Amino acid sequence: MTNLPMNDDGCGWLNIMPKRQPNSALDKDVNAKWVIVGAGFSGLSAAITLAEKQPNDEIILIDAANAGEGASARNSGYLVDTTLNDGHMSDTGIAAYKQKYDLNLEASNLVKQMVDKYSIDCDWNECGKYYASSTFDNEDKLNNFKTLLDSLNIKGEFYEHKELSQKLGTEFYKMAVKTFGGAMLQPAALARGLINALPANVSLYENTKVLKINFANQHIIKCKNATIKASNLIIAVNGYMAQLGVKKDRAFPLLLTASLTRALNPSEIKAIKQVDEWAVLSANHMGATLRYTADNRLMIRNSVQVTRDMQLGNADMKLKVAHHLKGLKARFDFLPDDIIAHSWTGITCISANNANVFDEIAPNCWAIGCYNGGGIGLGCLFGQEIAHKALGENTQIIELIEQRPKPKWLPPQPFLNWGVATKLALDRRKAVEEA
Numbered sequence: 001m002t003n004l005p006m007n008d009d010g011c012g013w014l015n016i017m018p019k020r021q022p023n024s025a026l027d028k029d030v031n032a033k034w035v036i037v038g039a040g041f042s043g044l045s046a047a048i049t050l051a052e053k054q055p056n057d058e059i060i061l062i063d064a065a066n067a068g069e070g071a072s073a074r075n076s077g078y079l080v081d082t083t084l085n086d087g088h089m090s091d092t093g094i095a096a097y098k099q100k101y102d103l104n105l106e107a108s109n110l111v112k113q114m115v116d117k118y119s120i121d122c123d124w125n126e127c128g129k130y131y132a133s134s135t136f137d138n139e140d141k142l143n144n145f146k147t148l149l150d151s152l153n154i155k156g157e158f159y160e161h162k163e164l165s166q167k168l169g170t171e172f173y174k175m176a177v178k179t180f181g182g183a184m185l186q187p188a189a190l191a192r193g194l195i196n197a198l199p200a201n202v203s204l205y206e207n208t209k210v211l212k213i214n215f216a217n218q219h220i221i222k223c224k225n226a227t228i229k230a231s232n233l234i235i236a237v238n239g240y241m242a243q244l245g246v247k248k249d250r251a252f253p254l255l256l257t258a259s260l261t262r263a264l265n266p267s268e269i270k271a272i273k274q275v276d277e278w279a280v281l282s283a284n285h286m287g288a289t290l291r292y293t294a295d296n297r298l299m300i301r302n303s304v305q306v307t308r309d310m311q312l313g314n315a316d317m318k319l320k321v322a323h324h325l326k327g328l329k330a331r332f333d334f335l336p337d338d339i340i341a342h343s344w345t346g347i348t349c350i351s352a353n354n355a356n357v358f359d360e361i362a363p364n365c366w367a368i369g370c371y372n373g374g375g376i377g378l379g380c381l382f383g384q385e386i387a388h389k390a391l392g393e394n395t396q397i398i399e400l401i402e403q404r405p406k407p408k409w410l411p412p413q414p415f416l417n418w419g420v421a422t423k424l425a426l427d428r429r430k431a432v433e434e435a
């Protein structure tokens, strides 16, 4: 399969789980009342909601690769409520932040409900997360963030170097603001749990790539070995939207690379001061995301780039892994050179103004995605809510989503990739010490 995540590469979260036998591909033409394209968090959640609400309807869910093994399995596992803002403390800035926070809170609550309802074992831990900085350059930003949290009655704590190093087992960070909502989780296990929760009236076809869609009264969905005619269609392919001609001028994909170590051994656990599970996001956009998991592994993601073909060659991957190792050793110099056990890429989806896609793009065809790095919660929430919308129902959450700004217009390629690459390079320069 080209242009899509490989099924059997090094994604650590997938590799440490038992293998799953994928369902067969669709190999004959069908007519359907409901079709959902994309079986990540968004598509799975939409399928579960629709199937539970319409028990007599068949819902066809198709994915180009193995279900749940795209970005949904490959992310860093932060189910977020708060996000770091750049210190916009005007009334409009605070109101916009509150709107985003409320949506993330709904999303976190939904994921928690799903985890409980379907008994999903995904290493759920409400341990909070640190927005941390290794220099004093971000002191104002972090102080403003703490003031913002206080003004909205969101619990946040400021940590100085000494206390922080005791919590994280490294002297690397100078300061941090800790927030307490959301959860840390094993993303591939959450995705697997949602696949297992699909009701019997969902027909899941895997390794069935949609090549083209003609939007009409009956949408014509062309796959490699089959054509589907669908009365209602939900497109939930996130970073791959543009490949299907959807929201090309509003949302664009970015390629991220991450690594997971083997479990630390007893002497390494001692060297990291036997700390509990923790999670760090950088105070700089381009700084490293780092986790220490309950089973004593470290995960790092410290690179992001524009991509034309949605994958990385071997030589580039080697450079990224070397960069991950450097980032880990900068924080934990006792780690050996072969500590990284798994490295992988994933595709995320971004807009210019941090806005999301939640739209009826043609009669009886809806698209969701573009979560700007926050798609564990929002993917599940948008999936649930687009199912309500497709059934003609209105909800308070739909109103909340629709009050948010729409993604701004983006220039066409190749100007878009040039512009984004330049912006990333500038941000990267500011975050050299945080990588």
Ligand SMILES: Cc1cc2nc3c(=O)[nH]c(=O)nc-3n(C[C@H](O)[C@H](O)[C@H](O)COP(=O)(O)OP(=O)(O)OC[C@H]3O[C@@H](n4cnc5c(N)ncnc54)[C@H](O)[C@@H]3O)c2cc1C
Pocket: 004, 005, 037, 038, 039, 040, 041, 042, 043, 062, 063, 064, 065, 066, 067, 068, 069, 070, 071, 072, 073, 074, 075, 076, 077, 078, 079, 080, 208, 209, 210, 211, 236, 237, 238, 239, 240, 243, 244, 256, 257, 258, 301, 345, 346, 347, 348, 349, 368, 369, 371, 372, 373, 374, 375, 376, 377, 379
């Ligand atoms: C490295 C990394 C770290 C991240 N960290 C976080 C984090 O900590 N917290 C967070 O909230 N979010 C994070 N994200 C973002 C998050 O993973 C995504 O927003 C989320 O997975 C989106 O879910 P989705 O179902 O919309 O898309 P995906 O999980 O991408 O699912 C889309 C599915 O569509 C399928 N598909 C694509 N094209 C076609 C086609 N033509 N035909 C059929 N099927 C198709 C794909 O195979 C895929 O399975 C991260 C992303 C990456 C890559």
